[in-house]
Amino acid sequence: DRFMEAAKFKYEVGMRDFVNKPCHNWGEFLSPKIALSAFKLDLLSNFRSYVAKYFKDQRLRTLMEFPVIFLGASPKDIPALYSLMNYGGYALGTHYPKGGFFQLVLAMQQVAERQGVTFHFDHNVDTLKIEKNKITSLGINGVDYAFDLVVASADYHHIETLLTKELRNYDEDYWKSRTFAPSSLIYYLGMKSSIPNLTHHTLFFEHPLDDHIDCISGNTKWPHTPLFYICCPSKTDPHVAPAGSENLFLLMPLATAISDDDETREKYLIKMLERLEKHTGTKKLYEQITYKRSYCVSDFISDYNAYAGNAYGLANTLKQTAVWKPKIRNKKVHNLFYSGQLTVPGPGVPPSILSGKIVAKEAIDLYRKT
Ligand SMILES: Cc1cc2nc3c(=O)[nH]c(=O)nc-3n(C[C@H](O)[C@H](O)[C@H](O)COP(=O)(O)OP(=O)(O)OC[C@H]3O[C@@H](n4cnc5c(N)ncnc54)[C@H](O)[C@@H]3O)c2cc1C
Missing domain, CATH: 3.50.50.60 (FAD/NAD(P)-binding domain)
Known part of the structure; x- marks a missing residue:
């Protein structure tokens, strides 16, 4: 509760006093109100040590740190201010528009x-x-x-x-x-039968966060033990797949400017499906695929003119914030x-x-x- 209360404060101050500024210069941030709240925003503390102050259980720590992977740097390089994302995602809730985003x-x-x-x-x-x-x-x-x-x-x-x-x-x-935020490997799948023990949103973070983050922003390469997200909207929305079948969206953060041939994409699809099988107690999911489309770094470049295939812009490090x-x-x-x-x-x-x-x-x- 104490963590979420502090995150709520950051979220509210951020939304009220920070996000609407054109950021031409720091003078825009000079106000007694902002000065008073600056300390509680934890701009100078890092996300990792901040989370560690509130949580002892490693699983809870990783759960809180997971959203940071999309910000493009290790939790030790991201300002604790971004715990406002935890408040947004976990306390305000994650919502789904019927029919999809x-x-x-x-x-x-x-x-x-x-x-x-x-x-x-x-x-x-x-x-x-x-x-x-x-x-x-x-x-x-x-x-x-x-x-x-x-x-x-x-x-x-x-x-x-x-x-x-x-x-x-x-x-x-x-x-x-x-420093760029990650690109992504995405798979859009149609599955011919229902997958038990799976909910609308599932985060797979059984392996250390830092190993994957290092592959994105340090020693860039395809991760050995990837962390990823699976969305199965057909669990809550009957309009996105025929009855008795499933609609899956797999999302794995990946370094920008990395080679992404079909063979590598496929290898990672198999890795992710194996983890999904283990999690749901199912078998041979690959054989259930009736529709398959992948999307990766080179597609972001050719379709969106995205620099180095970035999917989320610049990493949210302190040196790349505001002004x-x-x-x-x-x-x-x-x-x-x-x-x-x-x-x-x-x-x-x-x-x-x-x-x-x-x-x-x-x-x-x-x-x-x-
Ligand atoms: C897989 C994925 C999942 C995401 N999940 C989330 C999430 O859960 N929550 C969240 O908040 N954000 C999420 N994001 C990030 C979010 O989608 C982006 O930050 C946001 O959409 C960026 O908006 P934009 O307007 O800057 O760029 P874009 O939405 O990319 O729009 C730019 C547009 O410019 C067009 N364009 C490019 N070149 C030209 C040209 N020469 N002439 C004309 N048009 C051109 C492109 O085609 C594109 O339509 C996600 C991103 C991805 C890829």
């Missing part, structure tokens, strides 16, 4: 359309045309479209490659020097803004949406001034 995307699309937004799907921005330090038009699928202002929400590094070198906020050395994240505004092209997981406040669906809100305010201010 895509329903939320469709709902947001409807809200935006009601407010006058027009979506153009399958349109690729190939070029940015710039005159006198302003974007005048975007080349989209080979056609030029004029714009007053651009909020670029694709991968930050990718957008910058569309600019000439002198107009970029960051050079290649900058990106190489960053030290890539800036939301281009320093030389006055009407170009950046949003999404590689800028403030950071990776994840809620922060990426918030970055859009932060940028919208900045963009409206600029538009009113000009």
Whole structure:
């Protein structure tokens, strides 16, 4: 309870005073209220020693540390502030929109359309045309479209490659020097029969967390004893698989910029299914597969232009937080803004949406001034 109370405090202060800042400079954080709460936010303590203060049982410690794997660094390098994620996931709860997460995307699309937004799907921005330090038009699928202002929400590094070198906020050395959050190996499976003893969400962390994390952010390689997550939405949602069968989503965090040929992917599918068999007391799950699709590092690069195939942006280390994240505004092209997981406040669906809100305010201010 004491751990969750402290995590709740961090969550509430973080949501109220931190995540909505454009982070142009540290002056934004100078307020008596923030100064008073700074100590209790545990910005300078590391996640591992912080969790150890509250929990003795190693299983509970690992349970609390597990979400950190998606932040891209060892719990000993992540500020204890991020225990706010434990409060979000375990105390506020993990929710599932009926029909899957895509329903939320469709709902947001409807809200935006009601407010006058027009979506153009399958349109690729190939070029940015710039005159006198302003974007005048975007080349989209080979056609030029004029714009007053651009909020670029694709991968930050990718957008910058569309600019000439002198107009970029960051050079290649900058990106190489960053610590990235992981990429992932994902499997989407259809299984022809029901899997007993399995719930909607299952985390597999029977092996040491640090061995896997070292393969992501230290000595990068495919992990020997991977930790992973399995989602079986058909356990609670009858619409995602035919009756009597199962829909499985397997997610294994993996280093960015790693080779991911089909043979290696398949090897890890078998490893994960063996662990699932052991956990559920089932056998020969591989033979139950009726649909199989994998997604990995090279797919993130080819489909999303994601730098080195990253799936979750930059790791949330202290040196890559707030003002030290890539800036939301281009320093030389006055009407170009950046949003999404590689800028403030950071990776994840809620922060990426918030970055859009932060940028919208900045963009409206600029538009009113000009
Ligand atoms: C498997 C997985 C599980 C996750 N689970 C969670 C979770 O449980 N909770 C959570 O909070 N977060 C989760 N995340 C992270 C979260 O999904 C991301 O942080 C978030 O979606 C990033 O949003 P974004 O807008 O920055 O980027 P994206 O959602 O990647 O959007 C960028 C868009 O830009 C498009 N684009 C790229 N280049 C161009 C171009 N040249 N022209 C036009 N369009 C272009 C891309 O196609 C893409 O649609 C997960 C991520 C993955 C991969």
